[in-house]
Structure formats: C-alpha cells, structure tokens
Amino acid sequence: MTADIIDGKAFAATIRDKVSGHVARLREEHGITPGLAVVLVGEDPASQVYVRSKGKQTVEVGMHSVEHKLEVDTSEADLLALIEQLNSDPAVHGILVQLPLPDHLDSDLVINSIDPAKDVDGFHISNVGLLGTGQKSMVPCTPLGCLMMLRDKLGSLSGMDAVVLGRSNIVGKPMAQLLLGESCTVTIAHSRTKDLPEVVRRADIVVAAVGRPEMVPGDWIKPGATVIDVGINRIERDGKTKLVGDVDFASVQEVAGAVTPVPGGVGPMTIACLLANTVTACCRANGLAEPEGLTA
Numbered sequence: 651m652t653a654d655i656i657d658g659k660a661f662a663a664t665i666r667d668k669v670s671g672h673v674a675r676l677r678e679e680h681g682i683t684p685g686l687a688v689v690l691v692g693e694d695p696a697s698q699v700y701v702r703s704k705g706k707q708t709v710e711v712g713m714h715s716v717e718h719k720l721e722v723d724t725s726e727a728d729l730l731a732l733i734e735q736l737n738s739d740p741a742v743h744g745i746l747v748q749l750p751l752p753d754h755l756d757s758d759l760v761i762n763s764i765d766p767a768k769d770v771d772g773f774h775i776s777n778v779g780l781l782g783t784g785q786k787s788m789v790p791c792t793p794l795g796c797l798m799m800l801r802d803k804l805g806s807l808s809g810m811d812a813v814v815l816g817r818s819n820i821v822g823k824p825m826a827q828l829l830l831g832e833s834c835t836v837t838i839a840h841s842r843t844k845d846l847p848e849v850v851r852r853a854d855i856v857v858a859a860v861g862r863p864e865m866v867p868g869d870w871i872k873p874g875a876t877v878i879d880v881g882i883n884r885i886e887r888d889g890k891t892k893l894v895g896d897v898d899f900a901s902v903q904e905v906a907g908a909v910t911p912v913p914g915g916v917g918p919m920t921i922a923c924l925l926a927n928t929v930t931a932c933c934r935a936n937g938l939a940e941p942e943g944l945t946a
Contacts, residue, residue, distance in 0.1 A: 651904070651905075652904065653902070653905070653908050653909045654803075654907065654908040654909075655903075655908075655911055656803060656878075656908050656911075656915060657911075657915075658795075658914055658915040658916055658917060658918045659914050661918075661919065662795075662918035662919050662921070665798070665919070665922040665925075665926060665944065666707065666710070666711055668944055669711045669713075669922070669925045669926055669929050670711040672929050672941045672944070673711055673712040673713055673929060674712060676929075676932065676933075676938070680938065683712070683713065683741075684743050684744070684931075685716060685741045686704075686708050686713055686714070686715055686716070686742075686743070686744040686746065686924075686928045687736050687739075687742045687744065687746070688715070688718070688746045688748060689718045689746070689748065690717065690718070690748045691720045691721075691722065691724050691747075691748070691751055691752055691755065692720075692722035692752050694750070697749075697750075700748060703921060704746070704921055704924065705717055707921055707922075707925060708928075713925065713928060713929075716742065720732070722752050723752075724755075726754070726755055726759070729747075729760060730759075730763050733745065733747070734763070736768070737763075737764065737765040737768065743928055744770035744924075744927060744928035744931050745765070745769065745770065747760055747764070747771075761773045761774060762775055766788070767788075767934065767935060768931055769788050770788060770927040770931055771788075771790060771791065771924075771927075772787065772790035772824065773819070778819070778823075781827050781828075784831060788930075789824065789945070790820060790821070790824045791921075791923040791924045792821050792859075792880060792916060792919070792920045792923070793824045794828070794945075794946055795919025795920055795922065795923045796825060796828075796878045796880065796916060796919070797825075798943075799916075799919065800832075800855060800876065803876055803908050807832040807834050808833040809833060809834070810834045810835070811837075811852055811853050811854045811855070812826075812829045812834040812837070812853060812856075812857070813837045813839055813849060813850050813856050813857070814829070814837070814838050814839070814857045814859065815839050815840070815856065815857065815859060815865075815866065815896065816858070816859035816861070816880075816896075817840045821857075821859040822838060822840075825857050829855070829857075831946065834855065837853070840860070846870075847869070847870045850870040851871070852872065853872060853875055854872065854875055854876065855878070856871065856875055856876070856877045856878070856897075857878045857880060858877070858878070858879050858880060858881055858895065858896035859880035860881065860896050861881055861883065862881070862896055863895075863896070864894055864895070864897065864898040864899075865881075865896050865897070866896060866897040866898065866902065867897075867898045867901050867902070868898065868901030868902045868903075868904050869901070869905075871906050873906075873907075875905075875906050875907060876906065876907055876909075877897055877908070877909040879896055879910050879911075879912055879915055879916065880895075880896065881895040881897070881912065882895070883895070893912055894912055895911075895915070897909070899911060899912070926941070929944060930944060930945050
C-alpha cells in the first residue's frame, strides 16, 4: 500500500478560486473590495520573497494589496503609528506584520497593537483566547490550511485520535484547538514526550510541526493514518540543498493512508488561507455572511 499524496498546490488553487469568486461578488453586490496591508521591516531575504508572493496572489484574486516596506532601523514608535493608521483605515480589512522583526522591536507588543478583527495571521492574544474558548476568531493560516486538507480528505474528523507534534504558538497549539473543535481526541507531543514513537503510533491523524528534518519515520505511523507535514527544512544531500519536511516521506508513504509532500503540501495553503482570512475579515467588518468553506 502506498499513501495518497495530498496535493497542497492543487487544493490551494481551489481555495484561491473560492476567494476570487467571493471577492467578485462583494464588489458587484456591495461595492466593497477587500484590502490586505503587509508590513515588512528590514531586508530579510526570505521575508522579501514571502511578501512579494503574498502581494502578487492578493492582486490575482481581485483584492487590494498595500505593502509598507520600512527600514531595518525603524523605531517601535513609528511602526506602532503605522499600525494605528492601518487599524483606522476602512479600506484595509487585513493587517499582516511579516515576522521575524529586527531584534530591537518587541514582536508581541507589535502583534498585539493590531486590531484583532484585522489580525489575519491570528496571532493577537485576543484571537488566541477566542480560539481557545471555541469562539469566532481569526485563525492562524497554517493550521487553518491543515484543517481544510484534513476535512477534504477525511470528511468528519469526529472521534479520531490526533497527535500534534510540536507546541509552537504559530502551529502546534492552534492546530490542537482546531482539532478539539472537530471533536478529535488530541495529544500535543514534543521533544520531552516519553515514548514518543508509541504516542504517535496511536494516531489516526498526525500533524508534524517540530522543525526537525525527517524526524518521524514510517514505523512511527499507524497503518492508514493521515499525515500532515508542516515542516520546511533545508538540508544538504549529495552536495545539493534540498527541502524536506519533519517526516521521512519515503518510509511514511509506505504505511500512511495519505500524506502531504514537502514542498507542495502545506506551504501553498498558508498564503491561500491568508487570502481567505482577509475575505472573512472584510465580511465580518461589513456585517455580511461569511464565505462558506473558507473558515474554521
């Protein structure tokens, strides 16, 4: 048995199509165009690539894209003033501050200065609290993308045993909350978990988000389980740089029922969900029905 490969690239394209359709309807029926503002501080090369890609895809689905590129030595006061301006701009429905920020800026302070209703990354402490108590919130993009893939593949997740490997605030913890919301039995495992292989082997659903290359081998996986690999690790192999996930794809593919590849799995879903969150934020801001199939 070889696992089905969950094609994140193709699935992300369907999400973007839904977003695009909803944006067109908002414009035609209500005269509203959703707007996303992205703030980049400094010259981090990876961040520049992300921001370019986000801007390009925002425009492709018919939304308004605003990019603010600030110098690396921008003061905290200036950055907070810009966010305040974006918070009060009715044409901006989503605000994203690209992380990591330069060391002299307090990321928590900056993120928590964003209006929670416009926090399309879902990192504001209010959104974390709302998600944790099962209320309507903005949901972090990567876990939201993982949830959409799981629903698409498995239908109802109710009663399934899920293991989330990793406890980060960006993926691990919100992923666990979303799975709880789907009535899964959820275990959050990490580097200190006793008998980690045994814990993972129980799971019908494994979400690997530890940031360690190919840490999870096939013999940790229950036959037929669905494996979502969030890891993106650059490694040297045979003299070449290669992108690999947190699971050992070749051996996991022999055992699992379905698995996401790296690259081409979870990655493309993250920006698609950012666009979905921006449309959702726009609908909420205007008291309109939220788009179906684009929220948690």
